[in-house]
Amino acid sequence: MRKFLKSTSFALVPFLLFSPALAQEAAAGEPAEHTVFILNSFLFLVCGFLVFWMAAGFAMLEAGLVRTKNTTTQLTKNVGLFSIASILYWLIGYNLMYPLGNWSIGTDESGGYLGAFGVAILEGVGIGADDADDLSYASTGSDFFFQLMFCATAASIVSGTLAERIKLWPFFIFIAVLTALIYPIQASWKWGGGFLDTQFGFLDFAGSTVVHSVGGWAALAGAILLGARTGKYRNGQVIPIMGSNLPLATLGTFVLWLGWFGFNGGSQLALGSVGDAADVSRIFANTNMAAAAGAVTAMILTQLIFKKVDLTMVLNGALAGLVAITAEPLTPSLFMALIIGGIGGVIVVFGVPFLDRLKIDDVVGAIPVHLFAGIWGTLAVLLTNPDATFVGQIVPIVIVGAFVFVVSYAVWYALKVSIGIRVGAEDEVNGLDTTELGMDAYPEFTT
C-alpha cells in the first residue's frame, strides 16, 4: 500500500488549520470531510471482503491441484491458517506493523525496525468525528480488516507449496509465527513507515514484495527443509503428479483474480477525491490487464514450447500477472500493464520447470507465481514510476528476502528437529487425509 502512514502526525495538526481550506474545497465541489472518511472506510471494507475471498480462492486452487488423498487436509489447512492469521494479527501483528510512531526499535524519522507490541484496538461504538483515530483517513476497524486480509494472504501462499507431505499442526505453528511476527515486522519496514520506506524510498504499492514474495520465501524455506513429495523426482527425472480437480483450481484462480481488485484497488487507501476515484479505477483496469496478459502469454508459450496449452500454467500465468502488477498497479498505462503481466506469464512457464530442476517441489507453483513474479513486479516499478530508484527497489527486495527466508528457515528447522514437519513415508503414500485426519474429501468417488 502506497505511502502508508496512518499519520498520527497529521492528526496532530490543529484542526482549524484545515477547516477553512476544506470548507473552500467543499464549496468547489469536493466531498465533505466526513464523506471522505466514510468513502475511504467503505473502500477498505469492500476491498477487504474481496481480499478475504482470496482465502477461498487459495483453498480451491490448492484443493484442485493436490491429489484427492490429500484434499481434506489441504482444505483444513486453508481454513485453519486463515483463522489463525485472524487471531494472531489482532493479538500481535497489527501494532507491530503499524506502530504509529511507537517503535520498539527505531523512530518514524530515522525509520523503524521493530514496531509496537499490543493487541489491536478499534475505535469505540458510535463515535463522533472528534473521536475518529484519524478523520482524514478511515476508520481503524476498516483499516484493520483490510490489513488483516493481506497478512492472511501471505500465509495462504505457503500452504500450497508444502502440500501433500507436511504435518498439520507444525504447519499451523509456522503460520502463527509468520502472521504474528515475520510478516508484520517486515511489512512495518515499508508500510508502517519503517526504514525501507524512510531510508530507501522503497516503492511497493500493494505488496509484490511485502506480501507475495514474503509468502514465497517462507514457502521456499519450508520446501527445502521438507523435501519433495515421494516419487516426484526419480532417477533424475521429474514425475508429474497431476492435480485432481481442475475445475476447482480454475474456480480458485477466478476467485483470486476477483479478490485482487480489492487487493490492489484498496491499496490506494483513499476514495475521497476525484483523483482517488480515478486512481482506483486505473488500478482495477491495470490489474485486470496484467492478469489477462499473464494468462494469454502462458497460453501461447505452452502451446509453442509443449505443443499443447497447459491449463495449470495458464492459471499460474494469470496469477503471476497479478503478482507482477501488484507492486505498481497505478502508474502503468494499460499497455505497460500488459507487458508487466505478460512477463509474469513468461516467468511461470519457465519458473515451474526451473524449480523442478532444482528438485524443489512446489505443489501449486506458488514460488514462481508469488516469489519470482513478485521480484519481477517490484523491479518493474522502475519502468513506470519515476520516483523509484534501482537501489531503492533491489535493496529492500534483498533485505526482505534475507530476513524472511532466514527466519522462516530457522522456524522450520526448529520444528523439524523438535516435533517433526513431515508425515511418515507410508502415511504420505496412503494420503494425509487418511493418516492425518481420517476423512476423505470424496469418500464415494475414490474406492
Add this chain to the structure above:
Amino acid sequence: MRKFLKSTSFALVPFLLFSPALAQEAAAGEPAEHTVFILNSFLFLVCGFLVFWMAAGFAMLEAGLVRTKNTTTQLTKNVGLFSIASILYWLIGYNLMYPLGNWSIGTDESGGYLGAFGVAILEGVGIGADDADDLSYASTGSDFFFQLMFCATAASIVSGTLAERIKLWPFFIFIAVLTALIYPIQASWKWGGGFLDTQFGFLDFAGSTVVHSVGGWAALAGAILLGARTGKYRNGQVIPIMGSNLPLATLGTFVLWLGWFGFNGGSQLALGSVGDAADVSRIFANTNMAAAAGAVTAMILTQLIFKKVDLTMVLNGALAGLVAITAEPLTPSLFMALIIGGIGGVIVVFGVPFLDRLKIDDVVGAIPVHLFAGIWGTLAVLLTNPDATFVGQIVPIVIVGAFVFVVSYAVWYALKVSIGIRVGAEDEVNGLDTTELGMDAYPEFTT
C-alpha cells in the same frame, strides 16, 4: 437489525425543522442529506448482494455434505427455496414484517403482533428527494432487497437439516409458508417495531434469534416429524454418513463467511456518518474474529477429543462463531468477539453428537450451528451491551422459539398426513436424485 423502524414518524416531521440543522452539520464536514441516503442505500445493495451470495454458500455446503445420490435434489431445493422466498416475501412477507404503523393486530406504541397485508411496493422511477419514502433512511428498493435476503437465509437453514429424505414439493410448500408468514410475522415483533421490541427491549442486531434460530426451530420441527435417514441410527449406535464432497462444503463455508460481512455489516442500516462507518467497520472486524475463533476452537477441540481434526466440525465451528456474533456484532471488542465466537465453536463440537444421541438426524449440523449457537449469541448480548436485560433477551428467545416451532410443527404435520413428506424407503436407498428427479449430480463418476 438494530433499532429497526422504518420511521414513518420521522418522515412525518416537517422537513423544515431538519433543514437548518442539516445545513449546519454539512458545514461542519458531515455528508449532505442526499449523500446519506445514497450511502445507506448503497450499503444495503452491497451487503444485500453479499447475503444473496449466502444462498450459494448454503447450496454448496449442503451439496458437499450429502451423499452423491441426493446431490441434485439438494441443489434443486436450494435454488428453488431461494426463488420461492423471493416471490413470497414480495407477495406477503415484506409488509407483514414492516407494517410501518399499519398493524393488523397491535399498534406501534403498544407493540404490534401482526403486520400489514399487501405486496411490496418500491419507490417510483427516477424519484426526486421529496418522493423518497424515507429520505433519512434509504431507498425502499434497497431495503427490500436486503431484507429479502434475510428471509431467504432463514429458509436455507431448513433444507440442510432435512436433506436426503424429504420430498421436493412438500418441502417447497413449507418454505412458502415459512417465508410468507412464519419468518415475517416473528421478525415484525422485533424489527418491525412489534411487541418484542417495544415491550421487552429485545436486542438482536442482525438476527441470531430472528433469523438463525428461526431457521433452526423450523428445521428441528421438520426433523422430528420426518425421522432420521435410514441407517443413521442402528442398534443404539450412530452410523456416520459421510459427506460426499468436502471441497464443496468448504467452498460453501467460505461463501457464507463472506456473505456474513454483509449480513451483519448491513444490519447497521446506515453508512452516512463517521460513526456509522466506524461501526460497520467494527462489525466486519468482529464478525471475522468470531468466525475465526469458532473454527480454531473446533479445530483444537476435535484434536483433543477425537484425536484428529474434523474438517466438517471446523466448518460448522466457523459458522457457529458467525451465528453467535450475529446478535451483537457491534459492541464487543475484538477480544470479546473471539470469546463469543469461540464458544460457538464449542457448542457445535458438543451439539452435533448431542443431537445424534437424541436421534435427531441433522444432515449438515444446521441445528447446532443456527439454533444452539443462535441462542447463545442472543444471550451473549448481555456480555457487552449494557442496554440488554436478561429478561429482555430470554423471553423473546422463548416466544420466538415457541411460535416458530409450534407453527412449523403444525405445518409439517399437516403436510405429513396429507401429501406426505418423506420419500419411500427404497427410494431413499436408491437416492432422491434417481427417484425424485431422475438426474444424477455426477453421472460419470458414480457407476
Add this chain to the structure above:
Amino acid sequence: MRKFLKSTSFALVPFLLFSPALAQEAAAGEPAEHTVFILNSFLFLVCGFLVFWMAAGFAMLEAGLVRTKNTTTQLTKNVGLFSIASILYWLIGYNLMYPLGNWSIGTDESGGYLGAFGVAILEGVGIGADDADDLSYASTGSDFFFQLMFCATAASIVSGTLAERIKLWPFFIFIAVLTALIYPIQASWKWGGGFLDTQFGFLDFAGSTVVHSVGGWAALAGAILLGARTGKYRNGQVIPIMGSNLPLATLGTFVLWLGWFGFNGGSQLALGSVGDAADVSRIFANTNMAAAAGAVTAMILTQLIFKKVDLTMVLNGALAGLVAITAEPLTPSLFMALIIGGIGGVIVVFGVPFLDRLKIDDVVGAIPVHLFAGIWGTLAVLLTNPDATFVGQIVPIVIVGAFVFVVSYAVWYALKVSIGIRVGAEDEVNGLDTTELGMDAYPEFTT
C-alpha cells in the same frame, strides 16, 4: 446501458454555467459534484467486479454441463476468452464502441455506424477535477473496466454452445474478432450514440439485445457450421448427453445471478442522486425477482410436462429470467418483473427441445437463454416503458441480429475452410482434454 453518451459535448459546456446551480443544489442536500463523480465511479467498480465474476460463473456452468472428458478444455476456453477479450477490447473495442463523436462513419447527430480506432486511454494518475474526462459522469478507468466486462460476457456465451467439439485456437480467433469488432461495432449503434439510438430510439437498458442476443447469434452461427456433437442426434432421435457435474453448474448459475446485479445495476450509470440510488435499488430488486420467477416457472413447467423437475432447466430458467429483465430492469414493478422473468423461464423449457428438433446442438442452452429470452426481453420493454415503440425495438433486434449472425457466420466459415474448426471424429470421442490438451480435469476419478 441506458442513454449512454459519454458526452464530450457536455464536457465542453463552460464549467461556470454549471457551478452556481450545483452550489445551490448542494445547499439543498444534494451530494457535492465530486462526490457524484466518486459515487458513479465506485458504482462502476463494484458492479464491474460483479460482472467480472460472471466470467467465473460461465466457466463453472459450462464445466458442469460438459462431459468430464471435455472439462479441462472448457475451462481453458473460458479463462482464455476472458483474457483475450480483456486485451482486444482495450486494443480496439472500447473506442470503436464509444467514439465520443469521432465516428469513422456517421456522426453523433445523424447517428454513427462505425466508431473510432485506437487503444483505450485512461485518465492520468492523481488527476484533479479539471482533468477528469467527464466530471459529471465517472472516471474513464471505471467506465472502461465496467464496459470491458460486458464485452467479455458476450464472448462467454459463445463458448457454452460450441463446447465439446470445437478446436481451441480457432475458437480463440473467433473470440478475438467478436470482442475487437463485432460486439463493439453493434454496441456503438446503441450505447455509443449510434444510429439505433438516434434514429430508432431503441431501448435496451443493460443489453438483452446488445450483449446477450449478440452472444446468442454468434453462437448460433457457429453451431450451425460446426454441427452437432457425435451421437447427439441418432435416427431422428435426440440422445441426451448428461452434464458431468451439476454442483458446478449450480454454482455457476448462482455466480451469474450475483454478477447480474452488477450487470443491470451498474447500467444505471449513476449513483449520485437520490433518484439514481433508488433506481439502482429498483433494478437490483427487479433483477432478483425475474431470476426467481424464471427458476420457479421452469420448476413448475418441467414438473408438469416431464413429471419431474429438471435442475438444468431450472438453472437455465433463472438465467433466462435474468436475460429477459436486462433490457428494462428499471421501469417494471416487481410484479411485472415476475411476469417478464417467468416468461423467460417458459422460453427455455420450450426453447431447448425446439433447438434439438432443429438439430442445433447447444451444449448448455445458451441460445434459448441468451438469444430467445434476449429477444423477448427487448420486446418486453414495450410493456413497461412508454418511451419504447414497437418499431424502435423490433428493427434494432433484426438489424443487430442480421449483422452479428452474418458476420459471425462469415468468420466461422472462413475459419472452417482454412484451419478447420472441428476436432476429428475420434478425437471427439476420446475427449478434447486428451486430444487438444493432454490433461484430464479429474485424472483420478475417471479411469
Add this chain to the structure above:
Amino acid sequence: MKLIKSVIKPFKLEEVRQALTDAGVPGLMVTEIKGYGRQSGHTEIYRGAEYEVHFVPKLKLEMVVVDDLVDAVIEAIRSKAKTGQIGDGKIFVQNVEQTIRIRTGETGEDAI
C-alpha cells in the same frame, strides 16, 4: 479353491459383508459396476429429451474360498442380498488353480 463372484444391490453391502465374515470368508474385492439385466430399461427425460436408462449401479463382490466354504458363502449372500425384487443379482462360481499371498509367499489354501 473357488472364486465366487456376485452382483448385489449397493445398499446391501454392509449386511452381506457381515454375513460373509461370519461365514469365515477371509477377504473380499468389491468393485463398483454398472449392471444390465432384467431390471433395466426405464425411461428418463433430460432437458426435454427422453432416453432409456440401461444400466443400474451395482456392486460386484469377488472372493476366493476353499471348496468347503462355497455353499455357506452362497447361502450367506443369498439370504442377505435378497430383497425379493427384480435386480437382486447373481452368484457365479469358478475354479481357481492357484493362490499366492504376496506378503508371505504362502501358496494354496494357506494363502486364501
Add this chain to the structure above:
Amino acid sequence: MKLIKSVIKPFKLEEVRQALTDAGVPGLMVTEIKGYGRQSGHTEIYRGAEYEVHFVPKLKLEMVVVDDLVDAVIEAIRSKAKTGQIGDGKIFVQNVEQTIRIRTGETGEDAI
C-alpha cells in the same frame, strides 16, 4: 456355462450392448478399467515435465452365458467393438461351474 470377459473402447458400449441383447445375453457387468497394452506409452507434458501415459481408459464387460451362446456373443462383440485400430480390446472365455439367482434361488442355466 461360460464367463465371457471382454475389454472394449468405452465409446463402443452402446453398440455392443445392443448387439449382445439381440444375441440373447440376459445380463452384463460393466466396469471402468484402465487398460495397458500395445496402445499405450505415448508421452504427455504436465507443467513442463514429460511423462508417459501407460494406461488408457477401457470398459470391461463380463457376462455369463450358456455354452451354446458363446460363439454368437464373441461374434457380436467382435463385429461391434472393432474399429480396426490398435486398442480395440480382447475377449476371454472362462468356465463357470455354478450360477445362482439371488432373488429366486434358481441355479444353473435357469439362473443365468
Add this chain to the structure above:
Amino acid sequence: MKLIKSVIKPFKLEEVRQALTDAGVPGLMVTEIKGYGRQSGHTEIYRGAEYEVHFVPKLKLEMVVVDDLVDAVIEAIRSKAKTGQIGDGKIFVQNVEQTIRIRTGETGEDAI
C-alpha cells in the same frame, strides 16, 4: 492360457507394471476396488460418531498370459508388490479357455 488376477496396494502399480512388462506380459486390466481382508477394521470418528472402516482402497490387476509365463508373472508381482506389511494382497490363477483379439480376430495364444 491363464488369467492372473492380483490385488495390490495402489502405490505399487507403477513398479509392478514395469516388472510385468519386463516379464513379457502383453496387456493388463487395472480396476480400482475396495479390499477387505486382515488389514481392515480400524476405527475412525466422523462428526463425533465412531465407525469402523472395513474397506481399504486396492487395485486389482488382471492379465491373461500363456501358461509358460505364469511363474514369471507371479514372481514379478510377488517381488514388486511386497512391502512385508499386512495388506500387500494376493495373486489368483484361473484357467482361460479361449482368447480373441477384437481388432484382428486372432484367437488363442496369438491373441493374448
